[in-house]
Amino acid sequence: MSEVKIFDTTLRDGEQSPGVTLIPEEKLAIARQLAKMKVNVIEAGFPISSPGDFEAVKLVAENVSGVEVAALARCRKADIDRAWEAVKNAENPRLHVFIASSPIHLKYKLKLTQAEVLEKAVAAVEYAAKYTENIEFSAEDASRSEIDFLAELFNAVIAAGAKVINIPDTVGYAVPGEFGSLIKEIKAKTPLIEQAEISVHCHNDLGLAVANSLAALENGATQVEVSVNGIGERAGNAALEEIVMALYTRQDYYDLTITQDTTQIARLSKLVASSTGISLQANKAIVGANAFAHEAGIHQDGVIKERTTYEIMDAKTIGLDHNKLVLGKHSGRHALKDFLDKYDYQLDEASFASFFSRFKELADKKKNISQADIIALLDDQLYEYQ
Ligand code: KIV
Numbered sequence: 413m414s415e416v417k418i419f420d421t422t423l424r425d426g427e428q429s430p431g432v433t434l435i436p437e438e439k440l441a442i443a444r445q446l447a448k449m450k451v452n453v454i455e456a457g458f459p460i461s462s463p464g465d466f467e468a469v470k471l472v473a474e475n476v477s478g479v480e481v482a483a484l485a486r487c488r489k490a491d492i493d494r495a496w497e498a499v500k501n502a503e504n505p506r507l508h509v510f511i512a513s514s515p516i517h518l519k520y521k522l523k524l525t526q527a528e529v530l531e532k533a534v535a536a537v538e539y540a541a542k543y544t545e546n547i548e549f550s551a552e553d554a555s556r557s558e559i560d561f562l563a564e565l566f567n568a569v570i571a572a573g574a575k576v577i578n579i580p581d582t583v584g585y586a587v588p589g590e591f592g593s594l595i596k597e598i599k600a601k602t603p604l605i606e607q608a609e610i611s612v613h614c615h616n617d618l619g620l621a622v623a624n625s626l627a628a629l630e631n632g633a634t635q636v637e638v639s640v641n642g643i644g645e646r647a648g649n650a651a652l653e654e655i656v657m658a659l660y661t662r663q664d665y666y667d668l669t670i671t672q673d674t675t676q677i678a679r680l681s682k683l684v685a686s687s688t689g690i691s692l693q694a695n696k697a698i699v700g701a702n703a704f705a706h707e708a709g710i711h712q713d714g715v716i717k718e719r720t721t722y723e724i725m726d727a728k729t730i731g732l733d734h735n736k737l738v739l740g741k742h743s744g745r746h747a748l749k750d751f752l753d754k755y756d757y758q759l760d761e762a763s764f765a766s767f768f769s770r771f772k773e774l775a776d777k778k779k780n781i782s783q784a785d786i787i788a789l790l791d792d793q794l795y796e797y798q
């Protein structure tokens with residue numbers, strides 16, 4: 413069983429979500445919660461991008477322990493110097509350098525040849541190596557790059573000192589079978605690959621970031637880059653909570669281990685949502701308001717009899733107190749009875765039957781039936797019976 417390393421980029425790629433800015437203290441609070449969850453690496457920011465980001469990376473590096481702290485840099489000396497200055501006091505600092513490798517990026521953005529990109533990448537890694545051995549190299553837009561060039565580039569940067577090779581699906585273009593094969597091919601075509609760890613960084617433009625990341629792990633990647641609630645550029649990154657819970661829940665399938673404390677997930681998700689202002693859709697996997705809620709009568713009945721009939725995860729595993737039986741138009745007698753028992757309301761059979769039809773009438777008109785609605789309905793009925 414090999415261990416999967418969780419590299420969290422909420423504070424860097426996550427902060428690149430349109431409209432999001434985190435002040436250094438907010439980054440520190442999130443980083444502390446990430447460390448509590450025991451992620452392996454926190455990418456705290458891109459120090460050359462702004463003085464505030466430099467401060468934030470420095471604050472995180474100097475105040476969070478038990479985790480590696482990474483800072484991002486382009487393949488430029490000024491970027492690398494700034495990144496190192498920000499991150500150097502961390503317990504275990506990492507420099508993360510990147511350059512694009514795809515024909516589209518080379519032609520239109522960088523206006524460089526492949527040979528020039530290779531030369532810049534090697535020079536950057538050699539330069540970073542004067543500060544630390546802990547160097548990660550990313551080939552931006554790897555999934556749209558020529559595979560032979562990618563392998564040549566990775567081999568060269570490993571020879572120059574890179575310890576982690578990151579293969580991003582920068583624009584979320586890959587599909588799982590293809591992305592898994594890309595990892596396998598890179599392994600086969602890069603002679604020095606055994607000297608480095610393989611990482612993946614998947615974006616969610618087609619909603620496939622988590623599926624692509626898992627396919628990569630099945631094909632030899634050992635580090636996965638994620639963000640809390642899946643935030644990040646455009647449609648975001650692979651969601652930390654989905655990757656961690658997929659690996660945790662399907663231990664029967666994956667030959668992989670994780671060392672994270674899953675019970676920190678709910679708190680972490682709430683903290684990131686409130687700090688960034690990006691709220692969660694109700695049906696968001698793992699952390700959405702409905703992720704552990706049941707409304708249909710058949711489901712509620714099943715869950716009351718045995719939770720695992722309709723739940724593959726226990727809400728407690730992610731740090732919630734319990735699941736939710738939501739009372740609505742699809743709910744059945746069992747759930748209503750369960751609710752009444754919980755609040756110690758005793759109704760005889762006839763009163764319960766009449767109460768149940770009143771409840772259904774209300775539920776047909778109102779989307780969310782609250783505890784207060786039920787109590788009002790009960791009071792109403794008890795008053796009529798007096
Ligand atoms: O999406 C991407 O390619 C990135 C790199 C900087 C790793 O965020």
Ligand code: ZN
Pocket residue numbers: 425580582613615645
């Ligand atoms: Zn990215």
